[in-house]
Amino acid sequence: xxxxxxxxxxxxxxxxxxxxxxxxxxxxxxxxxxxxxxxxxxxxxxxxxxxxxxxxxxxxxxxxxxxxxxxxxxxxxxxxxxxxxxxxxxxxxxxxxxxxxxxxxxxxxxxxxxxxxxxxxxxxxxxxxxxxxxxxxxxxxxxxxxxxxxxxxxxxxxxxxxxxxxxxxxxxxxxxxxxxxxxxxxxxxxxxxxxxxxxxxxxxxxxxxxxxxxxxxxxxxxxxxxxxxxxxxxxxxxxxxxxxxxxxxxxxxxxxxxxxxxxxxxxxxxxxxxxxxxxxxxxxxxxxxxxxxxxxxxxxxxxxxxxxxxxxxxxxxxxxxxxxxxxxxxxxxxxxxxxxxxxxxxxxxxxxxxxxxxxxx
Amino acid sequence: xxxxxxxxxxxxxxxxxxxxxxxxxxxxxxxxxxxxxxxxxxxxxxxxxxxxxxxxxxxxxxxxxxxxxxxxxxxxxxxxxxxxxxxxxxxxxxxxxxxxxxxxxxxxxxxxxxxxxxxxxxxxxxxxxxxxxxxxxxxxxxxxxxxxxxxxxxxxxxxxxxxxxxxxxxxxxxxxxxxxxxxxxxxxxxxxxxxxxxxxxxxxxxxxxxxxxxxxxxxxxxxxxxxxxxxxxxxxxxxxxxxxxxxxxxxxxxxxxxxxxxxxxxxxxxxxxxxxxxxxxxxxxxxxxxxxxxxxxxxxxxxxxxxxxxxxxxxxxxxxxxxxxxxxxxxxxxxxxxxxxxxxxxxxxxxxxxxxxxxxx
Numbered sequence: 001x002x003x004x005x006x007x008x009x010x011x012x013x014x015x016x017x018x019x020x021x022x023x024x025x026x027x028x029x030x031x032x033x034x035x036x037x038x039x040x041x042x043x044x045x046x047x048x049x050x051x052x053x054x055x056x057x058x059x060x061x062x063x064x065x066x067x068x069x070x071x072x073x074x075x076x077x078x079x080x081x082x083x084x085x086x087x088x089x090x091x092x093x094x095x096x097x098x099x100x101x102x103x104x105x106x107x108x109x110x111x112x113x114x115x116x117x118x119x120x121x122x123x124x125x126x127x128x129x130x131x132x133x134x135x136x137x138x139x140x141x142x143x144x145x146x147x148x149x150x151x152x153x154x155x156x157x158x159x160x161x162x163x164x165x166x167x168x169x170x171x172x173x174x175x176x177x178x179x180x181x182x183x184x185x186x187x188x189x190x191x192x193x194x195x196x197x198x199x200x201x202x203x204x205x206x207x208x209x210x211x212x213x214x215x216x217x218x219x220x221x222x223x224x225x226x227x228x229x230x231x232x233x234x235x236x237x238x239x240x241x242x243x244x245x246x247x248x249x250x251x252x253x254x255x256x257x258x259x260x261x262x263x264x265x266x267x268x269x270x271x272x273x274x275x276x277x278x279x280x281x282x283x284x285x286x287x288x289x290x291x292x293x294x295x296x297x298x299x300x301x302x303x304x305x306x307x308x309x310x311x312x313x314x315x316x317x318x319x320x321x322x323x324x325x326x327x328x329x330x331x332x333x334x335x336x337x338x339x340x341x342x343x344x345x346x347x348x349x350x351x352x353x354x355x356x357x358x359x360x361x
Numbered sequence: 362x363x364x365x366x367x368x369x370x371x372x373x374x375x376x377x378x379x380x381x382x383x384x385x386x387x388x389x390x391x392x393x394x395x396x397x398x399x400x401x402x403x404x405x406x407x408x409x410x411x412x413x414x415x416x417x418x419x420x421x422x423x424x425x426x427x428x429x430x431x432x433x434x435x436x437x438x439x440x441x442x443x444x445x446x447x448x449x450x451x452x453x454x455x456x457x458x459x460x461x462x463x464x465x466x467x468x469x470x471x472x473x474x475x476x477x478x479x480x481x482x483x484x485x486x487x488x489x490x491x492x493x494x495x496x497x498x499x500x501x502x503x504x505x506x507x508x509x510x511x512x513x514x515x516x517x518x519x520x521x522x523x524x525x526x527x528x529x530x531x532x533x534x535x536x537x538x539x540x541x542x543x544x545x546x547x548x549x550x551x552x553x554x555x556x557x558x559x560x561x562x563x564x565x566x567x568x569x570x571x572x573x574x575x576x577x578x579x580x581x582x583x584x585x586x587x588x589x590x591x592x593x594x595x596x597x598x599x600x601x602x603x604x605x606x607x608x609x610x611x612x613x614x615x616x617x618x619x620x621x622x623x624x625x626x627x628x629x630x631x632x633x634x635x636x637x638x639x640x641x642x643x644x645x646x647x648x649x650x651x652x653x654x655x656x657x658x659x660x661x662x663x664x665x666x667x668x669x670x671x672x673x674x675x676x677x678x679x680x681x682x683x684x685x686x687x688x689x690x691x692x693x694x695x696x697x698x699x700x701x702x703x704x705x706x707x708x709x710x711x712x713x714x715x716x717x718x719x720x721x722x
Contacts, residue, residue, distance in 0.1 A: 008701065029386070046411075050407075307717075308669075330664045352646075
């Protein structure tokens with residue numbers, strides 16, 4: 001058991017983007033206050049919280065003041081500097097723990113950790129410098145993807161290698177930093193399990209959505225996925241194994257490849273709420289955001305059952321200009337993130353269409 | 362049509378209680394900012410908004426600054442001083458309009474207005490001073506309720522008169538101000554219609570919940586109500602007539618008595634979001650709070666259809682101490698308002714249990 005943060009308490013959130021914003025909104029529903037820490041900029045999370053610290057993550061004094069003002073701290077993204085989180089953790093509980101964060105910040109460590117639990121991943125090998133790339137390609141084969149070990153997201157820091165001709169220049173394109181080379185998996189579909197482990201070690205998994213991407217960014221999450229109940233149950237059970245091994249408190253998102261023979265392999269995990277769980281805001285009594293707040297505060301986890309089927313679609317960049325026509329759709333929940341500028345590739349909002357359960361049209 | 366407040370715009374909300382709070386949370390979901398104006402105190406709405414004005418409602422300079430900082434203004438309660446709203450309305454649109462507010466602030470005007478639309482109310486007569494009470498009682502009969510014309514809510518300013526013996530002292534008990542005497546209606550049940558009229562004159566009605574009270578305060582709202590589809594349709598149609606007559610923009614709540622013969626009579630209306638509509642947060646794609654924000658911003662109204670049946674229960678005073686066990690219930694959404702002190706009779710939160718549609722256990 002972990003100490004309980006009672007109603008009226010303050011949640012510290014590192015990061016002021018849309019995930020921090022939706023975490024703050026969920027905390028508010030439970031009578032909790034939010035304090036958001038982020039560098040100055042276009043930070044939509046700061047529009048909906050009770051306290052704001054605008055500072056760089058390496059500002060030690062700001063970290064200390066922030067830590068002293070909250071009852072528990074969390075983060076909205078895994079690429080936050082570890083030193084900042086460690087400093088805050090010396091003064092107040094940070095959940096999920098530092099361990100999960102450290103592992104997830106490095107693709108090599110992440111995959112090694114998953115393998116060691118006897119959970120499958122794509123084939124991979126470390127590529128520490130440019131000279132190792134041809135050896136790695138010989139081991140993994142083609143097609144493959146060269147991925148930086150650190151600081152990649154939404155397809156950044158990734159280079160697709162279709163054959164030997166693509167090796168030249170690939171190292172520089174990926175960023176010129178230590179990488180892994182990952183064999184491309186010939187999967188039938190991609191699903192994700194958004195799940196929480198609470199202060200009492202209880203685990204609650206939402207039903208896995210099926211995810212499709214466009215230009216390396218999540219486009220649509222649809223629940224239920226077109227998979228058997230056995231595959232859904234296996235994905236949840238493996239996710240629960242991962243949560244327990246990490247001694248995790250909070251929401252995690254694990255992306256799974258469903259292979260053509262029905263076997264499952266991890267693509268990657270994110271130690272936080274996740275874009276593929278946004279449908280839970282509208283199709284479940286308790287959303288992934290509230291579930292995360294409950295878990296880090298030592299509250300009972302909420303019921304992850306869905307009352308409706310759902311299809312979530314991201315609004316990327318100028319797609320957000322469709323807001324008025326989307327707002328008029330039946331059985332539709334529109335979510336706009338309050339970002340000032342609709343840059344290309346930027347997540348500006350999402351829209352979830354609900355359907356009667358077990359009847360996705 | 363009214364001018365549209367686009368994403369990124371600022372909503373001014375008069376009042377910092379739980380309704381203002383839930384309006385601000387709904388505005389955030391649409392990418393809008395909220396500025397809350399309220400007197401200093403325990404104001405949970407101020408925990409979740411982008412800007413705060415802490416001032417008395419008769420502070421003209423504060424009203425002017427507030428009005429200049431927002432794109433549209435609204436209010437969370439009808440007992441706000443009219444002069445404040447009029448001053449703000451001279452600088453920025455206030456919705457719903459001043460007209461509906463003025464009518465709803467006086468029970469006599471409200472009932473006269475409804476009657477004039479050929480909509481039934483309880484029998485009533487004005488009681489301007491103590492000396493008129495026995496004349497009024499002879500006209501209305503017993504049992505009856507003496508209600509102050511102004512500033513009553515949650516049963517305050519009301520005195521039940523069972524017979525002639527209750528007349529003595531009743532005027533003083535009600536507050537010694539102009540009243541109406543209302544005949545008690547022998548109703549089968551009470552329902553309410555929460556409905557919105559948008560900038561394009563479109564009207565959207567949620568399904569009417571059945572409401573039960575305890576100690577003069579709403580206890581439970583259950584949807585669907587135990588009424589025929591014809592009665593539900595009639596209540597919606599009459600509510601739509603009222604909205605059009607008021608040239609209303611925003612959400613209104615009309616409380617209806619369902620008489621034993623199936624006829625409908627208005628109990629009262631509130632020119633705002635309403636406690637009996639809280640279930641829409643969890644059982645509809647678009648809640649009453651978001652619907653109000655859409656209506657005052659000139660957006661298309663959201664689909665008011667419910668995806669689930671629901672039972673909403675208020676948490677009054679120390680009932681909020683049950684939060685941990687309520688949080689653990691299946692298919693249940695807990696809402697806590699972030700109020701610092703759980704005083705007797707104070708609305709501290711609510712809890713909504715969802716059920717598959719058309720199957721309230």
